[in-house]
Amino acid sequence: MSDVPRISRQFSQRSVMEAIVQGGPISRAxxxxxxxxxxxxxxxxxxxxxxxxxxxxxxxxxxxVGRTAVTYELVHDAxxxxxxxxxxxxxxxxLTDLACQIFAEAATPTDPRGGQxxxxxxxxxxxxxxxxxxxxxxxxxxxxxGAPGAPDPATGRILxxxxxxxxxxxxxxxxxxxxxxxxxxIENDVNLAVLGENWLGQGQGIDNxxxxxxxxxxxxxxxxxxxxxxxxxxxxxxIGFMPIGADPFAAESLRTGxxxxxxxxxxxxxxxxxxxxxxxxxxxxxxxxxMGDKAALAVLDETARYLAQGIAAIAAVANxxxxxxxxxxxxxxxxxxxxxxLISLCFPYPVTIEAGELGARAALIGxxxxxxxxxxxxxxxxxxxxxxxxxxxxQAAALKEVVL
Amino acid sequence: MSDVPRISRQFSQRSVMEAIVQGGPISRAxxxxxxxxxxxxxxxxxxxxxxxxxxxxxxxxxxxVGRTAVTYELVHDAxxxxxxxxxxxxxxxxLTDLACQIFAEAATPTDPRGGQxxxxxxxxxxxxxxxxxxxxxxxxxxxxxGAPGAPDPATGRILxxxxxxxxxxxxxxxxxxxxxxxxxxIENDVNLAVLGENWLGQGQGIDNxxxxxxxxxxxxxxxxxxxxxxxxxxxxxxIGFMPIGADPFAAESLRTGxxxxxxxxxxxxxxxxxxxxxxxxxxxxxxxxxMGDKAALAVLDETARYLAQGIAAIAAVANxxxxxxxxxxxxxxxxxxxxxxLISLCFPYPVTIEAGELGARAALIGxxxxxxxxxxxxxxxxxxxxxxxxxxxxQAAALKEVVL
DNA sequence: TGATTAATTCGTTCTGTAACCGAACTTATT
DNA sequence: AATAAGTTCGGTTACAGAACGAATTAATCA
Numbered sequence: 001m002s003d004v005p006r007i008s009r010q011f012s013q014r015s016v017m018e019a020i021v022q023g024g025p026i027s028r029a030x031x032x033x034x035x036x037x038x039x040x041x042x043x044x045x046x047x048x049x050x051x052x053x054x055x056x057x058x059x060x061x062x063x064x065v066g067r068t069a070v071t072y073e074l075v076h077d078a079x080x081x082x083x084x085x086x087x088x089x090x091x092x093x094x095l096t097d098l099a100c101q102i103f104a105e106a107a108t109p110t111d112p113r114g115g116q117x118x119x120x121x122x123x124x125x126x127x128x129x130x131x132x133x134x135x136x137x138x139x140x141x142x143x144x145x146g147a148p149g150a151p152d153p154a155t156g157r158i159l160x161x162x163x164x165x166x167x168x169x170x171x172x173x174x175x176x177x178x179x180x181x182x183x184x185x186i187e188n189d190v191n192l193a194v195l196g197e198n199w200l201g202q203g204q205g206i207d208n209x210x211x212x213x214x215x216x217x218x219x220x221x222x223x224x225x226x227x228x229x230x231x232x233x234x235x236x237x238x239i240g241f242m243p244i245g246a247d248p249f250a251a252e253s254l255r256t257g258x259x260x261x262x263x264x265x266x267x268x269x270x271x272x273x274x275x276x277x278x279x280x281x282x283x284x285x286x287x288x289x290x291m292g293d294k295a296a297l298a299v300l301d302e303t304a305r306y307l308a309q310g311i312a313a314i315a316a317v318a319n320x321x322x323x324x325x326x327x328x329x330x331x332x333x334x335x336x337x338x339x340x341x342l343i344s345l346c347f348p349y350p351v352t353i354e355a356g357e358l359g360a361r362a363a364l365i366g367x368x369x370x371x372x373x374x375x376x377x378x379x380x381x382x383x384x385x386x387x388x389x390x391x392x393x394x395q396a397a398a399l400k401e402v403v404l
Numbered sequence: 405m406s407d408v409p410r411i412s413r414q415f416s417q418r419s420v421m422e423a424i425v426q427g428g429p430i431s432r433a434x435x436x437x438x439x440x441x442x443x444x445x446x447x448x449x450x451x452x453x454x455x456x457x458x459x460x461x462x463x464x465x466x467x468x469v470g471r472t473a474v475t476y477e478l479v480h481d482a483x484x485x486x487x488x489x490x491x492x493x494x495x496x497x498x499l500t501d502l503a504c505q506i507f508a509e510a511a512t513p514t515d516p517r518g519g520q521x522x523x524x525x526x527x528x529x530x531x532x533x534x535x536x537x538x539x540x541x542x543x544x545x546x547x548x549x550g551a552p553g554a555p556d557p558a559t560g561r562i563l564x565x566x567x568x569x570x571x572x573x574x575x576x577x578x579x580x581x582x583x584x585x586x587x588x589x590i591e592n593d594v595n596l597a598v599l600g601e602n603w604l605g606q607g608q609g610i611d612n613x614x615x616x617x618x619x620x621x622x623x624x625x626x627x628x629x630x631x632x633x634x635x636x637x638x639x640x641x642x643i644g645f646m647p648i649g650a651d652p653f654a655a656e657s658l659r660t661g662x663x664x665x666x667x668x669x670x671x672x673x674x675x676x677x678x679x680x681x682x683x684x685x686x687x688x689x690x691x692x693x694x695m696g697d698k699a700a701l702a703v704l705d706e707t708a709r710y711l712a713q714g715i716a717a718i719a720a721v722a723n724x725x726x727x728x729x730x731x732x733x734x735x736x737x738x739x740x741x742x743x744x745x746l747i748s749l750c751f752p753y754p755v756t757i758e759a760g761e762l763g764a765r766a767a768l769i770g771x772x773x774x775x776x777x778x779x780x781x782x783x784x785x786x787x788x789x790x791x792x793x794x795x796x797x798x799q800a801a802a803l804k805e806v807v808l
Numbered sequence: 809t810g811a812t813t814a815a816t817t818c819g820t821t822c823t824g825t826a827a828c829c830g831a832a833c834t835t836a837t838t
Numbered sequence: 839a840a841t842a843a844g845t846t847c848g849g850t851t852a853c854a855g856a857a858c859g860a861a862t863t864a865a866t867c868a
Contacts, residue, residue, distance in 0.1 A: 012827080029843055038829050039844065066842025067836040208636035220721070224633045224640070231628065231723025232612035233753065241720040241751060243648060243713040248750035255752075257720070309647040316645040316661070317624065317721045319635025346652040347645060348659075349637065416852080433818055442854050443819065470817025471861035 027069030083367035088163035114165025192366030194221035201357035215327035304338030418785030431473030487771035492567035518569025596770030598625035605761035619731035708742030
């Protein structure tokens with residue numbers, strides 16, 4: 001309400017930047033046509049952006065009638081962000097430049113000592129990567145951390161994250177900002193996965209999207225109407241507690257949710273044990289199933305049956321256009337095919353179900369996406385919390401190759 | 405992207421209007437303090453608004469040091485909107501002025517012939533009411549229709565609305581616009597109910613809110629992060645199809661959802677019949693329960709048990725701060741108390757559950773809310789689809805009395 | 809007690825500036 | 839000759855900010 005000085009330029013500057021980011025090398029005349037702003041204004045804004053070092057001349061057009069045009073492009077290395085996917089067993093760290101190119105991805109086991117050790121580990125990884133790529137620290141503007149649990153931006157704590165030792169008691173946000181020396185955003189890892197798939201994966205152009213990560217536990221990230229859904233206490237997507245599959249009124253369901261006890265790793269191994277007496281890992285169950293083991297096949301069928309019900313519940317509540325499966329179990333084609341067949345038997349409206357395209361890196365890419373969006377917002381645009389930039393997909397293709 | 409001419413004034417004008425709407429009679433100096441805009445600018449904007457007939461002088465301040473100030477107020481009758489709640493059995497029509505005062509509420513049985521007859525009926529009701537209140541047609545700017553089903557803004561059709569005859573085949577939006585002669589918005593009735601409770605009822609100031617309407621059928625409206633959730637095909641909240649309570653893989657569940665078959669009217673009467681052999685109505689079951697009838701009490705217990713599970717599912721997916729119960733069954737205190745007791749047994753995080761405060765009029769009030777927001781947006785502000793105005797609550801209190 | 813002065817707030821006028829637009833014009837190219 | 843790119847110039851709009859007059863109450867003083 002208060003303090004609204006001269007916002008107009010910010011708006012225009014932002015759309016000019018968006019045109020340049022997406023249009024690759026582009027002339028000022030083209031920007032003018034794209035944005036609807038006058039040529040004169042575009043020249044002014046581009047001059048400003050060039051002086052501040054965000055864009056640069058890259059060449060001239062040729063081969064058409066009329067005067068040649070000078071083309072402008074992003075200065076790719078004008079700023080960098082750190083993207084982190086912090087899991088219970090693995091940490092992934094990547095650096096992204098302004099043009100959405102990912103450098104220097106690194107993945108190592110999470111420091112088992114937890115707490116501050118993890119934070120130092122991540123900072124070390126990030127700075128090593130920066131040094132290797134000769135990226136000066138000053139150019140790193142932001143870090144986005146994906147982690148399990150419900151990060152509370154008010155207190156900087158992460159709630160409901162039993163997987164990571166020592167995080168429940170500390171102000172994780174502050175600790176990261178101190179260790180990294182830049183602004184830090186913390187977000188639930190599955191939420192980032194939806195963003196990642198929405199940007200570069202299965203969910204491109206889809207505004208109503210659900211991502212279900214199924215592995216040791218279950219979690220879901222929801223994008224509705226183009227916005228990430230976080231819920232009142234940032235616990236949206238904790239679908240492990242859906243009353244599906246096991247008795248929700250059993251005392252145990254208050255600790256480990258009914259749905260989680262029906263579909264996650266432990267459920268599958270237990271189910272196999274009760275059928276055969278043998279205690280084997282989940283990958284082994286998939287292997288056995290591939291060799292025709294009836295018990296293993298039954299386990300897959302039953303797991304898929306509950307998963308389909310879970311998807312039906314999500315679809316009934318939120319009506320996503322597509323549901324993307326991820327996580328070590330959710331990514332298996334054996335599960336996907338079964339769930340696809342079952343969903344139409346228990347839910348009347350069409351829901352597309354696909355496996356994630358980005359695999360285990362979905363959250364990391366999502367972190368990059370949200371970070372780039374945030375960076376563009378703070379640097380060039382209105383500081384609206386939900387102002388979305390459309391990141392370029394062209395360079396993104398290159399990115400995929402770089403990273404894989 | 406294109407066509408962004410002179411948007412600044414719109415922004416300022418909008419916040420000035422917001423200050424006047426909420427601040428009641430207010431001086432230009434106060435508006436300046438509230439908005440942060442200079443006194444000079446406020447004078448200019450207010451002068452413009454006055455010339456266009458949206459605000460007017462109402463008096464002067466007195467009793468304090470310093471010069472007296474001229475106060476300005478909304479011209480209440482500068483514009484009106486029609487709010488309609490179209491149900492399977494009843495139609496409610498109301499007229500609202502710019503100051504959010506509701507006039508001339510009328511409720512009559514829905515024309516059983518369906519289709520165009522209903523539309524004509526609503527138009528007649530609206531125009532009668534306008535005539536009675538001497539409201540000139542020209543001042544009616546917008547109509548908001550709440551109806552069961554999933555209105556598709558692209559085609560103007562309403563899908564999934566079996567309750568209302570003849571609506572599946574026609575372009576309802578066009579028909580309404582023709583009959584009423586104003587712009588029309590169609591929205592799901594339960595979605596409007598959340599908005600209503602969010603504006604004036606149980607959900608005031610709560611950005612993450614779920615509304616469950618339980619009666620002949622079940623439906624849910626979801627507000628997450630301050631935005632209404634509609635889903636990909638505007639079918640979000642069709643929670644009747646959650647795989648809870650009955651076998652979701654039964655063929656019947658594809659027609660009438662498992663959850664609906666577990667909690668709605670028919671489920672309760674069937675349950676009572678299977679226990680006693682007697683076929684009675686739902687109100688009778690509540691009466692019998694009040695008199696100690698064990699079968700009736702068992703029916704209530706079981707219904708509440710399933711309802712609690714449904715709420716747990718919604719809470720697990722969307723994490724609302726509060727869940728509001730509505731509909732003929734959901735509003736009963738016998739159900740509320742049972743569900744409140746049961747929810748903490750099957751869901752680990754706190755969820756507040758309350759009965760709706762606006763009763764059967766929630767959707768109508770929601771229609772007024774969304775219409776007023778839209779009107780303020782188109783008249784005074786940026787035409788952003790999600791630009792929310794904060795409607796005044798002060799006058800709203802008066803409204804409640806007017807309507808009841 | 810009344811008159812005078814001080815303090816305070818309201819609202820306007822005037823000047824200045826940033827951010828645009830549009831037309832006219834120059835320059836470069838096919 | 840036609841066309842497209844880019845600049846220059848003039849003009850408008852939406853603001854800010856300072857200065858100032860107007861209106862009112864509070865305090866002071868004769």
